[in-house]
Amino acid sequence: MSGAETGARIVVTVQGVDQVGIVARVTAVLAECRANLTDISQSVLGGDLFVMVAVADLQPDGASFEYLSDQLAALSEALGVEIRVQREDIFRAMHRV
Amino acid sequence: MSLTLHEIFETLHMVRDAHLDIRTVTLGLNLQDCAGPDPARVADRVATRIRERAARLKAESRALSREYGVPIVNARVAVTPVANLMQEPSEADFLNLARAMDAAAREVGVDFLGGFSALVEKGTTRAEETYLAALPTVLAETERVCASVNVASTHAGIHMGAVARMGRVIVDAARRTADRDGLACAKLVTFANAVNDNPFMAGAFHGFGEPECTVNVGISGPGVVARALDRVPDGDLGVVAETIKRAAFQITRAGELVGRELSRRLGVEFGVLDLSLAPTNTVGDSVGEILEKIGLERVGGHGTTAALAMLNDAVKKGGAFASSYVGGLSGAFIPVSEDTVMCRAAEEGALTLDKLEAMTSVCSVGLDMVAVPGDTPAETLSAIIADEAAIGMINNKTTAVRIIPVPGKGVGEMARFGGLLGEAPIIAVHASSAAKLIRRGGRIPAPLNGLKN
Numbered sequence: 192m193s194g195a196e197t198g199a200r201i202v203v204t205v206q207g208v209d210q211v212g213i214v215a216r217v218t219a220v221l222a223e224c225r226a227n228l229t230d231i232s233q234s235v236l237g238g239d240l241f242v243m244v245a246v247a248d249l250q251p252d253g254a255s256f257e258y259l260s261d262q263l264a265a266l267s268e269a270l271g272v273e274i275r276v277q278r279e280d281i282f283r284a285m286h287r288v
Numbered sequence: 289m290s291l292t293l294h295e296i297f298e299t300l301h302m303v304r305d306a307h308l309d310i311r312t313v314t315l316g317l318n319l320q321d322c323a324g325p326d327p328a329r330v331a332d333r334v335a336t337r338i339r340e341r342a343a344r345l346k347a348e349s350r351a352l353s354r355e356y357g358v359p360i361v362n363a364r365v366a367v368t369p370v371a372n373l374m375q376e377p378s379e380a381d382f383l384n385l386a387r388a389m390d391a392a393a394r395e396v397g398v399d400f401l402g403g404f405s406a407l408v409e410k411g412t413t414r415a416e417e418t419y420l421a422a423l424p425t426v427l428a429e430t431e432r433v434c435a436s437v438n439v440a441s442t443h444a445g446i447h448m449g450a451v452a453r454m455g456r457v458i459v460d461a462a463r464r465t466a467d468r469d470g471l472a473c474a475k476l477v478t479f480a481n482a483v484n485d486n487p488f489m490a491g492a493f494h495g496f497g498e499p500e501c502t503v504n505v506g507i508s509g510p511g512v513v514a515r516a517l518d519r520v521p522d523g524d525l526g527v528v529a530e531t532i533k534r535a536a537f538q539i540t541r542a543g544e545l546v547g548r549e550l551s552r553r554l555g556v557e558f559g560v561l562d563l564s565l566a567p568t569n570t571v572g573d574s575v576g577e578i579l580e581k582i583g584l585e586r587v588g589g590h591g592t593t594a595a596l597a598m599l600n601d602a603v604k605k606g607g608a609f610a611s612s613y614v615g616g617l618s619g620a621f622i623p624v625s626e627d628t629v630m631c632r633a634a635e636e637g638a639l640t641l642d643k644l645e646a647m648t649s650v651c652s653v654g655l656d657m658v659a660v661p662g663d664t665p666a667e668t669l670s671a672i673i674a675d676e677a678a679i680g681m682i683n684n685k686t687t688a689v690r691i692i693p694v695p696g697k698g699v700g701e702m703a704r705f706g707g708l709l710g711e712a713p714i715i716a717v718h719a720s721s722a723a724k725l726i727r728r729g730g731r732i733p734a735p736l737n738g739l740k741n
Contacts, residue, residue: 199355202291204300230290244296256355275300277357279291284541285302286295 199249199256200279201226203263205233207272209241216270217245220262225253241272246279302538303358307511307573310353310543311566312362313550314402314487315345316494316502316559319368327374327381331388334373338365338392338401341501346397348553352546360546365393366492366504367403371419382422383429390430399708400475402492404435407482409444410731420450423457427472428464434490440480440677442684446732451677454478455670455726459693462662466695469703473692474657478673480680480687485560486616491688502559503551504616507543508566509535511573513603517581528582529602536563536606544611562616563607564652565599567627569710575599575620576629587630588639596620597650617686619652625705625712626657635713641672649679654687659703659712662695669693671722674732682735 205217214233221228226247233243249256260276267274302308322333342365349363367389374381386404393401404426406416423435437454440446458478462470477491484495487504494502516535520527540563551558567574576587582595600619607614622644624630633639641658648654654676660669673689680687694703697714704711 202296204296232293242293244293246290257351260354275357278355281356281358281542281545282291282296282299284545285299285538286291 201247201249201256201259201276202279202282203245203247203274203276205241205243205272205274207241207270209235209239210270213241213270213272214243216266217243217263217274220259220266221245221247224259224262225250226259302509302512306509306515307568307570308509308539308542309359309361310505310546311508312364312487312489312506313345313349313360313547314364314366314492314504314506315342315554315556316485316498316504317341317365317367318494318498318500319370319373323373325375327377327384330374331385334367334370334385335388335392338367338389339395342396342398344554348550352550356542356546358542358546362400363398364487364489364492365396365398365401366487366494367401368494368496369403369405369407371406371416372413374415377415377418379418379422379425382419383426386426386430386433390433393432399432400434400489401432402434402436402489403494404433405437405493407438408450409438409441409447411447412450420453420457423476424460424464424472427461427475434475434477434492436477436479436482436491436493438479438482439673440681442481442681442738443734445734445738446480446674446677446681448674448726448732449729451670451674452667452726452729454673455666455668458669458691459666462693462695469697469705470662470692470694471705471709474690474705474709476690478689480677481685483616483686487562488564488566488617488621490690498559499557501556503547503554503556504559504562505543505547505550506562506564506566506616507539508564509539510565510567510575510578512539513565514572514574514578514581517578525598529598532599532602533606536603537610539563540607540610540614558613560613560615561607561611563603563614563618564616565603565620567621567623567630568708569626569628571628574627574629575622576627576633580629586633586636586638588633588643592643593646593650596647600651617652621653621656622647622651623657623690625659625703625710626708631710631712634715641715641717645675645679648676648687649683652686654680655689655691657690657692657709657712659692659694659714660717661698661714662693663698664693664717665721665723667721667723667726668717670726672717674725678732682737684737
């Protein structure tokens with residue numbers, strides 16, 4: 192099966208109950224997969240809803256999209272928060288003319 | 289310019305809570321060069337072609353779904369209309385061909401395969417006569433093969449002989465699947481002005497004039513439109529139309545991106561994007577719900593046609609702006625059994641066959657997944673088809689009939705087809721007969737507006 196070309200720009204979104212170490216653990220996975228962070232933003236809404244968006248470039252010598260996606264799915268399970276990773280162009284296509 | 293958080297979460301919301309999805313990626317496949325004198329060899333070649341060309345379709349769709357985070361619900365195959373592929377075929381030859389196609393579809397993991405079709409709007413060839421004779425058996429004895437027959441066009445008029453024949457085919461197909469509420473009829477579409485590049489089943493086929501192989505994408509998202517309308521509860525109808533248009537734009541852009549990427553990975557041409565609001569049985573994914581949100585107490589009541597006309601047009605405008613290659617049917621579908629809100633309205637008697645017919649004059653298809661009493665005469669079914677064909681012919685648009693006379697059941701009972709096809713309350717047809725009209729046969733001449741040259 193062919194996959195996305197390497198070098199894809201990805202968007203990682205995290206939503207869930209705030210707890211210690213979410214940013215650290217998500218960025219650790221990104222680093223391990225050689226995804227270079229270009230933008231990150233996070234806040235805690237209404238006292239305990241943690242929301243984070245990270246934009247990163249998956250490096251040409253980095254992990255496959257599938258591997259990264261599997262790692263984040265495992266982390267999502269472990270932390271009990273929702274983590275999604277998608278290619279960035281879908282957002283751009285839907286919101287920009 | 290970088291994306292805003294609002295934009296990112298709006299997309300996530302559309303997928304997670306509003307059922308945004310790509311309803312189907314349909315691989316269009318040319319079979320014309322599979323034709324030949326030996327029917328058995330034709331069947332082999334057709335099956336091989338499907339197996340080879342569609343081998344990676346499922347896997348690639350799954351991968352793309354994951355990367356973009358937008359579900360691709362169905363991957364399907366549409367082929368060249370098969371009626372004239374074999375020389376002097378027998379009914380058994382058509383059944384063999386259909387079985388070979390069914391097996392190939394199963395092998396590549398495709399749930400429906402379209403194109404077991406014939407275009408007979410002006411008359412039938414000898415092979416097409418045999419095809420029509422074989423059709424009820426084919427539909428009853430295969431699982432995934434979908435058939436469509438074009439019986440009318442603005443250019444040719446209405447072939448009433450074929451219309452009469454289709455009434456009998458539908459009755460026979462229903463009888464052969466009486467134990468499954470006439471399920472075979474759910475895989476059969478009778479068209480006027482059929483299009484060559486429609487990706488949606490059961491009416492998809494790969495028309496003459498299409499390239500060797502192409503990907504057509506059908507996108508949906510009634511839920512996205514309904515949720516967008518929640519944000520303008522009191523806007524006037526100009527605001528409502530604009531809101532629908534914007535939602536349609538966003539949905540289309542998502543579909544175009546994924547469709548183009550899929551074509552690239554499969555190494556085939558990108559065909560068209562068909563933005564059709566296609567409901568599913570999931571709550572919140574209904575065209576009827578949109579119409580009621582616009583301001584109807586019940587879909588099917590007075591005002592329904594106006595609301596649907598606006599919806600259909602706004603969807604087209606948003607779609608046309610978002611993609612250079614919009615095609616197929618593009619509009620709103622109203623399949624009763626697949627739409628929970630329409631289904632309820634039919635059950636309550638608010639939505640009748642006559643109103644559905646009126647609705648089809650302003651939306652993209654026709655009477656779709658409508659269940660009627662099992663004892664409906666073939667001539668009445670033919671007359672229903674003729675009415676729909678007339679609407680299509682005069683208005684230069686596609687219309688279709690997918691109607692199921694449910695054996696042994698009457699008005700008020702439920703027909704249950706299962707899975708994607710859902711269930712539908714059986715609605716009444718008029719008791720007065722059109723047998724004489726149908727028996728006259730011949731061809732209703734092409735209308736003046738077909739003479740454009």
